Amino acid sequence: GNSVTQMEGPVTLSEEAFLTINCTYTATGYPSLFWYVQYPGEGLQLLLKATKADDKGSNKGFEATYRKETTSFHLEKGSVQVSDSAVYFCALASGGSYIPTFGRGTSLIVHP
Amino acid sequence: SQTIHQWPATLVQPVGSPLSLECTVEGTSNPNLYWYRQAAGRGLQLLFYSVGIGQISSEVPQNLSASRPQDRQFILSSKKLLLSDSGFYLCAWDGEIANTGELFFGEGSRLTVL
Numbered sequence: 001g002n003s004v005t006q007m008e009g010p011v012t013l014s015e016e017a018f019l020t021i022n023c024t025y026t027a028t029g030y031p032s033l034f035w036y037v038q039y040p041g042e043g044l045q046l047l048l049k050a051t052k053a054d055d056k057g058s059n060k061g062f063e064a065t066y067r068k069e070t071t072s073f074h075l076e077k078g079s080v081q082v083s084d085s086a087v088y089f090c091a092l093a094s095g096g097s098y099i100p101t102f103g104r105g106t107s108l109i110v111h112p
Numbered sequence: 113s114q115t116i117h118q119w120p121a122t123l124v125q126p127v128g129s130p131l132s133l134e135c136t137v138e139g140t141s142n143p144n145l146y147w148y149r150q151a152a153g154r155g156l157q158l159l160f161y162s163v164g165i166g167q168i169s170s171e172v173p174q175n176l177s178a179s180r181p182q183d184r185q186f187i188l189s190s191k192k193l194l195l196s197d198s199g200f201y202l203c204a205w206d207g208e209i210a211n212t213g214e215l216f217f218g219e220g221s222r223l224t225v226l
Binding site for chain 2: 031032041042043044045046049089091092093094098100102103104
């Protein structure tokens with residue numbers, strides 16, 4: 001079946017540091033890949049997505065590249081801000097139903 | 113534009129009491145709807161999904177049930193809450209273009225069972 005593995009958090013960084021949150025997946029076929037962000041006390045919202053191999057999703061300074069050869073979709077940002085503090089979820093969807101499978105989430109804490 | 117709402121936002125209930133969480137989607141018809149639970153440190157767990165009125169699929173056996181009495185309404189219920197039912201409950205739909213894997217979430221309902 002489908003599965004998503006994310007690095008465990010929390011990830012603690014200083015403002016303007018470089019961010020990487022690792023995500024690897026197992027899936028049948030050719031899944032679409034997503035990163036969602038959850039700010040404290042809120043629901044999830046889509047951050048970026050990629051639908052085929054070598055696609056790069058980007059939004060708000062965040063980027064992730066769909067790497068089929070390594071089955072990975074790592075999230076990166078060159079310079080994080082305090083306002084980026086949130087929980088980040090990697091997810092995939094594939095197959096006929098397209099119900100997404102989520103990773104466990106990675107908490108990011110950015111200090112001033 | 114389409115929006116999704118769920119309520120109540122916060123709920124504190126004693127063990128053994130009933131539960132009703134409600135979710136509605138505006139501005140669309142026949143959406144696919146989902147209930148997820150987010151327990152502390154355990155990520156998102158899909159509880160139920162629905163592709164139409166009266167059509168409910170359960171992903172895990174548990175103390176909860178779901179109903180879809182109207183096209184844009186999705187209700188999560190329990191007759192008798194357990195301590196383990198505590199968590200953050202999220203309703204979602206998959207947008208105007210269904211089956212892309214992208215979901216749109218409500219604001220969440222935090223349930224504490226004491």
